[in-house]
Each structure stands twice: as C-alpha cells, then as structure tokens.
Amino acid sequence: MTFLAEGAQNPLIPEGTELVVGLLCFFIVFGILGKKLLPNIQKTLDERHDAIEGGLERAQQAQAEANRTLEEYRTQLAEARHEAARITEQAREQGAQIIAEMREEGQRQREAIIEAGHAQIEADRRQVTVALRQEVGTIATDLAGRVVGESLEDSARQSRVIDRFLDELDAKAEQTQGAAT
Template identity: 85%
Template structure:
C-alpha cells in the first residue's frame, strides 16, 4: 500500500479525491433531498403552528382585552345610569313624602276645624237648651214665688210667659251692659 501512495506522488490532504467528492456530494444531495421532502415540511408545519399559536394568542388576547374594555365601559355606563336613576327615585320619594306630609297637615287642619266647628255648634245648642230650661225653671220658681207673695195662683200661662220673658230680657240687658263696661 505504501507503494501506491508513493507512485502517485505527494497528494494534498486538503483536496479530496474526485471520486470521493462525487460520491460525497451525491450522498449529501440524497440525504438533503430526503430531509427536505420529509423533515422540512414537518418543521415548517410546526413553525407555522407555533407562529399561529403565538400570533393567534396575541390576537385573542387583544380581542379579549378589547372586549373587556368594552364590557367595562358598558358596566360604567350602566352603573352611572343606575346611580342617576337611584338619585331620581330618591328625589321623587322626597317630593312625594313632602307632598304627603303637606296633605296630612291640611287634612289634620280640616279635621281640627270641623271638630272645633262641631264643638262650637254643640256648645251653642247646649247653651240654648240650658237657657230654655233655665228660663222655664226660673219662670216656674218666679211664678211660685210671686203666687206666694201675692197670695193667689198665677197659673195663666200666657201671662206667666210674658212676665218671665220681660224679667229674663231685663237680666240679659243688664248683663250685656256690664260686659260692655268692662
């Protein structure tokens, strides 16, 4: 074997033999072709899936963030509307309460006035009834007393009634003039 090397002369170790170079390139292209046909599509598919997952995840996250912001704005708007509605209802309740209180006061005043008026009317009716009863009693007593003084019976009712009326009218006039003098 050594003789073979010596016959060819000095060969450069950096330059390969042409047959080896051709076989090596042929194997390289076969392996590269097989890898390109089988492995490269799987790698491309995996990279595309990862890219889609990352980009899709970012897009989904952006969409979710936009949806969350939109929902938050809707919530804030609904909350502001609910607060406004609550304030309106509270104010309306205050107004109705004030109106009810006013109506109740007016009704109480009307009832009080009606009771006072009825009381005055009852007092006036009782006063007239008592005055009539008192007149009759005073008249009877005066007639009995006058009959005793005169010594005869004064049973004539017309005369008795006139005497009693004059007497009581005189008493009322003197009471009225005493009242006016005060």
C-alpha cells in the same frame, strides 16, 4: 499510518482523499436533511408562528371585547344610578305631597271637630237657657205670687211677669259684661 513514518505530517490536516470523501458525505447528509428534515422543521416553525400570532390576535380581540363589555357595564351602571336617583327624588316628592295632604286633611278634620263642638255647645247652651228660663219663670211666678199675695195662675199674666223678670236679668248681665270689658 504511514504519515508518522514518512515524516512529520500534521494530524489536524487530513489527506486529500479523506477530505474529498468527508466533504462528499457531508453534502449528501446535508442535502438529505435539507430535503427531508428542513421542510418539516419549517412547517413546525410556521405552525408555531401562526399559533402565536393567532393567539395574539385572539387575545387582542378578547381584550377589545372585554373593554366593550366593561364600557357597556359602566354605562348601564351610570344609567342605573341615575334611575335610582330619579326614583328616590320622585319618592321624596310623593312623600312630601302625601304629608302635605295628610296635614291638610288633619286640619280640615280638626276644624270640622271644633265647629261641631261649637255647634254642640251652642245647642246645649240654648237648651240649658230654655230649661233655665222655664225653671226661673216658675220660681219667679211662685215668688211673685207670694210677694203680691195673689195667685198668678193665669198663663198670660204669668208669661208677662216671666218675660219682664228675664229682661231685667239680661239687662243686668249686659251691664256687668260692659263694665268688665
């Protein structure tokens, strides 16, 4: 520590030999670090850079795949909705057709029942008319026999009397109906 005794030397400025030795040691350490440590640091930085860039690329690819899948889903959903609307419309048309067919069948059955009823009524009317004619004929024959005072047992005579009597009744019924209309 001679510099304090020699004079006023600045402690911040080193001596020439110390400066040279210090610079030499600095460059040696810096060279060793540059040769050994710097490539490892650069390699790690490159790996990180590749990982980040690769991650971004994978993320972009995944995003693109997700967008494609979403578009496919939307397309399928639109097709499904269209198909559902078509099936619904088809079901409505079939339902309307079935209802129309059932109405027509009901109408045909109703008309058949009405026609059968009219035919049955007509057959019953004819049967009642025949039975009534026989009854009226028998009663008319008995009455005519009592009025005339002779027996009308002869079937030909009896038939003529019955027919004449019934014709007169029919004529009176037609006159009554003609007057009512």
